[in-house]
Amino acid sequence: MPEMTLIEAVRETLRSEMRRDPDIFMMGEDIGPRGGVFLASEGFVEEFGEDRVINTPLAESSIIGIALGAAVNGMRPVAEIQFADFVWPAINQLVGEAARVRYGTNGGKFAPMTVRVPYGGGVRGGLYHSQSIEVLFAHTPGLQVIAPATPWDARGLLRSAIRSNDPVVFLEHKRTYRLVRGEAPDDDYTEPIGKADIKRAGSDVSLITYGLMLHHSLQAAEMVSQSDGIETEIVDLRTLRPIDAETILDSVSNTGRALIVQEDTGAVSVSSEVSAIIAAEGFFDLDAPVMRVNPPEIPPMPFSPLQEAEYMPSPEKIADAIRRLAEI
């Protein structure tokens, strides 16, 4: 099967979904003739027209608020926030409004909308083009939050997102866009929202992660396997709300050791929640503390290249943490 990059997987999924369902339309900044700043919609306005590929004014709150209004009135909008760092003006319409429409109307209205959010660092983006913004979304009842790390998952999960009858925040790690290649066939498969995936089997340590860190973790796992014979089982969360506690706990019950690796800062974060799940429900399986690899508690992340590199959890740092945990 042909390999493609993650951004290609996103683009081809958007294209085939747009072809399949005329109720789907896209809106966002520069998604028209420019094709989006990451080219996720390259060629779309030519194929689908300006009515279904709407170049919006620079106004994120209205992008989400308008998508929400269209969603409750029979459409399936796919909104793009150009960079995660610019999602903050839209929080009110997303977390405050969209998340609660079904519950607050007792099912009278509901909002089948997908908000695509390119996020993450390691791209020389400095303080305002590198942020991870998953925490608030992953905390909010009424939202579904997806963060695929491979083209296969991006394709299967973006299909599920667009077809869901409730709002989805779909996080695409910018660094993975062109870095990660893999199979993502055009047949109509979906991946389930809310299911983690074992990306590497192992019996010594369970490593739970998502996004770009999956790839750093896979490298780290090979390093410690070769250097120390430690076999790491890698759980790719894929969905951050709801978190798949079952898969995590299954893995930890086999290994007795849990390490959570995350690009976002650690305090009050997804890695906290995964740890809390294990500490509550997997406690008697544990042979060692639940450890985390998080970046430092500073604003993500410096523009300076050496500092940026230092900021990101690297395969080496992750490998060290695996070794330390395996030794306890």
Add this chain to the structure above:
Amino acid sequence: MPEMTLIEAVRETLRSEMRRDPDIFMMGEDIGPRGGVFLASEGFVEEFGEDRVINTPLAESSIIGIALGAAVNGMRPVAEIQFADFVWPAINQLVGEAARVRYGTNGGKFAPMTVRVPYGGGVRGGLYHSQSIEVLFAHTPGLQVIAPATPWDARGLLRSAIRSNDPVVFLEHKRTYRLVRGEAPDDDYTEPIGKADIKRAGSDVSLITYGLMLHHSLQAAEMVSQSDGIETEIVDLRTLRPIDAETILDSVSNTGRALIVQEDTGAVSVSSEVSAIIAAEGFFDLDAPVMRVNPPEIPPMPFSPLQEAEYMPSPEKIADAIRRLAEI
């Protein structure tokens, strides 16, 4: 010493700080002649004038953005967000901007500003006057987040907040405003930001909490003490960023059991972080899983009175959780 309510403690602190330092001014909706919807600034515009007690238009993003601009230009604004549920439009200016001013200018500018946010439920506020909104703030480097539960702490910590040279999100639980009374003298004491406080000593279970739940937890602790002889040590976090890991771990090292009680929904929250701290650094002290009492994962919280009551972690539910944990 005379007792006062929590809202009185807030008001008297604001008043004495405004008298002390002419650089302090207040801005927010209805804080003028109305005195604020909770009367936190009752009589202030009469004493300090319209220039220092500014009734703003209904526009939260600008309330914070303007406060931020004034803060970097020599003032000490105290901004009021009328209800926590309406802080979302201001997230961009607060989390995106204010939190990063010092870091992003390498100390060239800094923002001594306090944002007061009445939050929390149990007040028949329904879905939009009951929210707990601490998660994102507690996650964000560059912010300090305070959530006092007693008049004493409200007074000492609000003083520290206003005098801090960095932004503070100051969370006032609405239900505690008139419910909770205590000493809060007018002498110029402060309480340190970032320090938890043991509100009840005990040797069997460590209970970590904050806000209104402190009071429910204190009740629960008395219940289980009388019914089962279980002695609960209660750690009041008081500050949610930074979280005082030391005090938590000290307590857990004595009791071997940890229960976290929180009004906010649990997934990816402050209770997750406290659990993660204990699971990583207190693991070898633990005799039992780290347990949490959180409300259900539904939008906080129904307007219907019975459902609202069911939603809130009650003293009874907390007592049950203490008993279960003590038995493990």
Add this chain to the structure above:
Amino acid sequence: MTQSTSQTPVDTDLNLPDGLTAERLLSAYKTMCLSRALDIRIWTLNRQGKAAIAASAQGHEAAQVATVMATDPTRDRYLIYYRQLTATLMLGTTPTEMLSQFLARDGEILSAARQFPLHGSHPRVDLFSFSNVVGTQLPQAVGVALADKMKNRDSVTISFFGDGAASQGDCHEAMNFAGIHKLPVVFLCENNRYAISVPLHQQMPVESIASRASSYGIPGIEVDGTDIIASYEAIKEAVDRARSGNGATLVELRVERLLPHTTDDDHTRYRSQEDIDRMRDLDPIPITEALLKRHGILDESTDQEFKEWARQEVDNATDEVEALPFPPIGEMYTGVLEEPTGGNSHA
């Protein structure tokens, strides 16, 4: 209140605008009476500790019935906020439905008593309000209208908002987008000069909200919202424009908020006696009553009949609703997301 106006001589030469008849006016006035009676009852129920909170529509009644008359409830859409009690009644909701919101009773039809009164959505008419967060409905209304335009439907969306909401960034963004795409939406501002306690001059440096329409390339109309006919005309023009594909309009209805902001408020803290006195002259019920009487559309006995009927309706609804239980506790746990087994779907 009505004695002096009932003396006015009858003038049957009233020139009614297209679509408005004496019968429609009379029926609208009847709804205004119902709304007022219900409003007073709700306030009382709050004072009795039975209703947790209420915002009143008193002062806004004429503007709201005019709005509904100018639209078509069988195909139009209404994004309301908490102050549209009269409009919801005019749209065909019942006093029982409304009261069970305030008393949070089982079967409450907009939100299953999860939300504050006047929030949720209605099963019979497309009226809804997702949240208490002021201004959020404006971009949402624009999105609703965008969907209708995309689907070539001839529905018009009415976005109610207050003068307070006009200061929100969302208001600017919404009107701008509607202007760019010529969407079938009417921005309907009920300007009562106060956002809770903040008077207009502390909210904006201009006199008229409608004047801002030019920033968005759309027409703006300011009208006396206590004048039911003028309000109807202005809104009708806006609705016709929207329905015929000529885009949005900003209509500003000048009204008075006759009571404090909500039952939690005390407006003597911030309104002068003069201001309070002045506003009493702008009560749309006696104004409309006088208008209809002056033109021979309403006579004294019909008026008394209406008011008696309204009281009776409200009494009945109160009895009915007070007898209802609160919603079952277990219901709170469902419906955050679509239930795996079926549930709603566009398909």
Add this chain to the structure above:
Amino acid sequence: MTQSTSQTPVDTDLNLPDGLTAERLLSAYKTMCLSRALDIRIWTLNRQGKAAIAASAQGHEAAQVATVMATDPTRDRYLIYYRQLTATLMLGTTPTEMLSQFLARDGEILSAARQFPLHGSHPRVDLFSFSNVVGTQLPQAVGVALADKMKNRDSVTISFFGDGAASQGDCHEAMNFAGIHKLPVVFLCENNRYAISVPLHQQMPVESIASRASSYGIPGIEVDGTDIIASYEAIKEAVDRARSGNGATLVELRVERLLPHTTDDDHTRYRSQEDIDRMRDLDPIPITEALLKRHGILDESTDQEFKEWARQEVDNATDEVEALPFPPIGEMYTGVLEEPTGGNSHA
């Protein structure tokens, strides 16, 4: 580019507005030349893989020097965004300071290379930019001006923004508040007709951003931003109004963005050849050059001298900055909050 204009006959009757002299114009033009040379170099450094990203000021130079000339850098405050390279140079920053931002070098003075170029704050002039988030500076600028008003200082705050930023809710909220409180701020819009690729007609349904000033009770002026004198006059009027306590002004400078949005962009994807051709005629450097020559303020040899000087300055700065190391890694860990030991304080 300059040959034809240098033929124009000299006209010494130029009537300069108050505060503007031939010397000031000449020196401003010199800064424009410096900015252009630096801008070209930065683009090259990006193409060489040395500068991660750059937004260019090409096309905006005349507008930006005019702005600085109309203000007083010793007391005024400037909230810039990423496109104000010329303004920052005109304010007295050096090519070395600017280049070390683009190359993220140790000692970078605005943000210690934590931020994108042109973000951070400057120690010598009160110029700053906290973030890349478009529009956020507008309420911040209003707050800065509010503080000055409270402290009775005679500073004026200049809030630079683009046409794209005008669509943000923050723009509306900021101008509204400034209007209410008559704050000493100038909203300075450099309208280059594009927000990245989104053309003006997809951003707003009106022709002029300045026309929105009436919504906020403040004057709005639209001016040709390639005309250094007209721009100066318009901005000077706004600055004087602010300084004399008469409140805010919205000034819209019509300019062209001569290069793609940033080094990451390719504007041929979304600009027609016609549009690109048209814009080339609106390059402020030859326009200003011709103006100054026409009026005998600039002669050919001085012009060559300026351009040679600019190239030299930029070469020197490049050598200097390229020799610098990146900032020490450890520095990234400090300064999130005030350090317990001392640090900055208003006291």
